[in-house]
């Protein structure tokens with residue numbers, strides 16, 4: 182009965198099956214989209230040679246500028262990273278910095294530069310910040326490498342790894358340990374990514390300064406820093 186006219190008896194079943202199939206397909210697609218969103222962003226090493234331009238940073242007794250040593254080590258890290266196929270971004274590549282025309286005082290230039298660097302770091306997907314600096318103290322005795330870390334997850338792990346590698350490879354007698362960075366260090370405070378700041382040595386210590394002035398030592402520093410970064414991103418890759 183009813184088979185010859187009106188809706189076939191099986192139509193509700195067919196409709197239900199079609200709806201179920203459509204729902205499953207939608208869920209599968211939604212799942213795929215969610216997976217695509219969750220895909221890890223490739224890491225990018227943001228290399229920050231501290232200071233530069235109007236801001237030379239610390240100055241050694243012989244006139245050596247911190248900003249110049251920072252830049253040299255940073256360029257070596259970049260060259261090695263390129264060799265290993267690691268993606269990099271530099272916050273500066275030369276001694277000079279292009280400041281906005283309204284930044285006329287040294288203080289205003291420094292502020293504009295720091296804001297620009299923070300913007301670059303926080304607009305780089307997958308960024309891992311390596312900020313390179315040299316230390317200075319009023320007395321000559323303090324010496325050694327120390328790594329400081331920012332607030333974002335992963336910062337302390339990278340800092341501890343780098344500190345351990347730098348100590349083992351370059352200065353086994355070094356007793357300094359990785360420590361949280363001072364909140365007043367603007368760039369490290371503003372960085373939303375894993376971030377470390379390396380004080381490669383004391384310009385106020387004659388032995389540290391002599392080492393930092395040799396090309397071989399700066400190359401070793403760069404190699405250990407890049408090696409630590411590569412070890413870190415390998416450890417965080419899923």
Ligand SMILES: [Zn+2]
Nearest residue numbers: 231238314315
């Ligand atoms: Zn500095």
